[in-house]
Amino acid sequence: MDERLNERLANLLDRLEPLLPPESVPIDWHSDVAALWERHALGGRLVPVVPRDTLQLSALVGIDRQKRALVDNTRAFLAGRPANHVLLWGARGTGKSSVVRALINDLAAEGLRLIQVDRHDLGSLPTLVNRLRDSEYRFVVYCDDLSFESNDDAYKALKSVLDGALTGPPDNVLLYATSNRRHLMPESSADNQETHIENGELHHGDAVEEKISLSDRFGLWLSFYPFNQETYLEACGWWVEQLGGTFDEAAREAAHRHAIARGVRSGRAAWQFAAGWVGDPSHG
Known part of the structure; x- marks a missing residue:
């Protein structure tokens, strides 16, 4: 093989290497209770992690109503009963993320497994959900500090998984998300210019309806407020x-x-x- 061909092949491999998936990390859901989903050019991979703290639900003061609703929903899911996707929204520092992280410490023994997905990796969410479809375990897929800008199309993948796809999410997967915004997308005064009254009823314009439609796909909303x-x-x-x-x-x-x-x-x-x-x- 001549030197020029070798050089061309080496250059080609250098260009292809960034597109190759990272080395796979073995994951055993019997012992691994939490994982991160990392997107790459050919889909994504699950990376097992040890939860960073041992926070228990009992340590979270002042949010008893939210804890009770979230635990009840999660236990219904683990028991194979109907359960809702959950949006935890409200002020910063009020326990939204902590209560989700504490779930895995309290409920892992009951079969819960937690997978965290970064907002920037939501485009590959359908790939992740399909990978989990045939597992015997039950998963909460969790996205922290979720919000979208007006020109951000990543929310379409989330909408599809929540309610819009033909097959829908599998029975062993729920989505939990935290956000400072109830509707997940910024709202501007211009959005309300399309609002009108028809036959005595208030009708929102298309822009508002589009923004509301995403959060509506979460069946359980839990609101968090600053403490007194x-x-x-x-x-x-x-x-x-x-x-x-x-x-x-x-x-x-x-x-x-x-x-x-x-x-x-x-x-x-x-x-x-x-x-x-x-x-x-x-x-x-």
């Missing part, structure tokens, strides 16, 4: 004591100042306060 003062302090006290500290009057006053400085009362703010307070040796 009492709930915030309860969360601060819980975390301070869990971390080995004492939530005395000085800690309460410091927690109150922390919320004012951050401009928010939330579970995340409570955890951050507790970590800083207990970690400071002057408070020991």
